[in-house]
Amino acid sequence: MQGEWYVDGTPASDWSGGAGQALMYASAATVASDSATRDDFLRLAWDQPVTTGEWRYYHSSLHMLGFLHLAGKYRAYDIGAPSTATTVYADSLAPGWRAGSFGGSVDTTVSAPAHGGSGTSVGLTPGGPWDAVTFAPATALASAGIDNVVLRVHGGSSGTRQLQLMVNPATDGSGDWGTRVSLDAPAGTWTEFTVPLANLGNPATIGTIALQDRSGQTPPAFYVDDVRLG
Numbered sequence: 071m072q073g074e075w076y077v078d079g080t081p082a083s084d085w086s087g088g089a090g091q092a093l094m095y096a097s098a099a100t101v102a103s104d105s106a107t108r109d110d111f112l113r114l115a116w117d118q119p120v121t122t123g124e125w126r127y128y129h130s131s132l133h134m135l136g137f138l139h140l141a142g143k144y145r146a147y148d149i150g151a152p153s154t155a156t157t158v159y160a161d162s163l164a165p166g167w168r169a170g171s172f173g174g175s176v177d178t179t180v181s182a183p184a185h186g187g188s189g190t191s192v193g194l195t196p197g198g199p200w201d202a203v204t205f206a207p208a209t210a211l212a213s214a215g216i217d218n219v220v221l222r223v224h225g226g227s228s229g230t231r232q233l234q235l236m237v238n239p240a241t242d243g244s245g246d247w248g249t250r251v252s253l254d255a256p257a258g259t260w261t262e263f264t265v266p267l268a269n270l271g272n273p274a275t276i277g278t279i280a281l282q283d284r285s286g287q288t289p290p291a292f293y294v295d296d297v298r299l300g
Contacts, residue, residue, distance in 0.1 A: 078107065089118035090129035093136025100140065115140070155300035156216070158205050158279070161189035166208045172282065173201035183224045183293055185260045191224065191295040194281075202282030203294060206241045210277035216299045219265045219279060223255035224293040231255040231292045232285040235263070237270045238278040248273055252284065255292060262296075 076082055096115035102108040115136065121129040138144040157164045162178070169178050169192055180193040194203040225231040234250040248271025255261050267273070276299065283289050 078104075088125060088129040089121045090132025090136070092118045093133050093140075097136050097139045112140070155298055156211065158297035158299065159192060159294070160296055160298070163205075168206055168208075170204045170206065171202060172204065172280065173197045176203050180293060183260070185222050185224075185295040189295075191293045192297075193291050193293045195291040196283055196288055198288050199286045200283055201288075202280045204243070204278055204280045205297060206243075206278045207276070208241070210239060210241055210275035211299070213267060213273055213276050216267055216276065218267060218300055219270065219297075220262070220300060221281070221297040222260045222262045222295045223253065223281070224260050224295070225255040225257040226290040226292045228257045228290060230257065231289055232283070233292070234282050234284040235265055235270065236280050236282065237267070237273050237276055238280070239273045239275040241277040243278045243280070245273075245277065246271075247280075250282075250284070253281070257290075260295065 099111035174196040
């Protein structure tokens with residue numbers, strides 16, 4: 071690769087600028103009115119090997135940037151907002167979170183079943199229909215940047231648990247529960263659910279998460295694990 075060129079494409083020196091400079095010339099040549107000269111530069115760029123040796127970082131960077139330009143993909147790439155994933159329960163309650171229930175009894179240290187076969191899960195033994203297991207932070211969380219409620223549910227010993235997930239903006243559950251999303255959890259296995267916050271009514275804050283029986287009957291115990299917001 072020649073380091074300097076006349077406008078007609080004739081090399082002006084023997085200095086080698088490497089693959090990086092070849093790609094920069096090709097990028098500039100895309101605006102050339104002489105199609106033959108433009109094609110020569112593009113062909114030269116395409117034929118460049120991957121740079122090795124002392125200057126590989128510099129030339130490889132230009133190599134990559136040049137091909138992005140030639141492909142029409144040179145732009146600012148949005149890598150998204152920093153992760154706002156918040157763990158609620160993973161073998162134990164995350165600091166600042168508490169578990170409770172609407173009726174029935176809740177146990178946050180159930181060893182079996184637990185997702186992955188080890189650790190613990192949260193179990194609810196309902197005392198009647200419409201009982202629920204709940205999770206609440208010490209202070210309601212702003213929902214900005216949180217897209218989903220993610221959790222795994224084990225349906226217990228038999229049948230399929232007919233449940234519904236809902237979110238309340240208040241930590242004491244005194245606010246509007248918004249939209250209920252139905253979840254069906256088969257017995258004997260863990261099922262992962264990812265529920266968009268938009269489907270739950272887009273609450274401005276997350277104060278209480280509740281997973282409630284919706285069958286209208288007293289169901290067997292069911293279990294929850296790996297609860298997170300993200």
